[in-house]
């Protein structure tokens with residue numbers, strides 16, 4: 339799956355094709371019966387109405403502009419102990435690096451890994467297991483992490499080493515030790531036409547990439563919008579959001595801006611489209627899947 343933003347190309351690199359999130363546990367405020375009118379749009383890719391579950395994909399975005407290769411979020415990874423989620427636990431042979439190679443990108447070709455936030459399903463491929471040690475998967479890359487996000491998870495991990503499935507210890511700490519982490523601030527420019535945009539709520543320091551190239555705009559927004567159901571119901575925050583009220587505010591701002599300025603949204607988990615445009619409809623919004 340590939341799309342363009344001006345002269346930038348974006349490839350969706352799958353790590354895990356489908357992961358089901360039971361609504362009562364993951365998004366307790368949601369009531370899917372309210373979205374029956376949207377059922378044809380949401381099934382089968384995004385919602386299992388009969389199973390009362392949201393369906394998401396684990397996928398990285400490979401963003402390339404001339405001279406710079408950026409990997410946005412690194413999914414679940416391999417070999418990581420994640421007993422709470424059997425499909426993540428000690429995975430092998432996921433094919434993720436092979437799919438990157440098919441796009442002409444080896445681990446040493448990645449210049450920047452951008453972590454929108456530090457949840458376990460966004461940092462897994464930051465590291466890989468080599469001779470019993472976690473080493474950086476992308477040895478030449480700068481790994482960019484928002485300063486507030488890093489400080490938050492660093493202090494949580496100190497107090498509670500198993501937090502986030504233990505992902506800070508196996509997927510961030512080795513990068514800090516290797517000196518590859520660069521902390522970044524809201525509003526910084528990563529490259530011409532690519533700025534870092536704060537998107538707090540889902541996690542305290544979540545950041546997106548706002549890309550403006552050749553008169554086109556896109557926003558890589560991590561988990562500010564997890565599922566297309568939140569386009570219809572921006573008030574439905576997930577149980578994983580550290581600040582559900584702030585997450586709602588951030589989500590509404592993104593949807594307003596996307597509808598007003600025709601910004602292509604690139605969420606981390608939309609299956610089989612990778613991106614969506616947003617159209618205003620009555621008092622609310624509706625997604626148009628794909629680059630349009």
Ligand SMILES: [Zn+2]
Nearest residue numbers: 457459561606
């Ligand atoms: Zn996520």
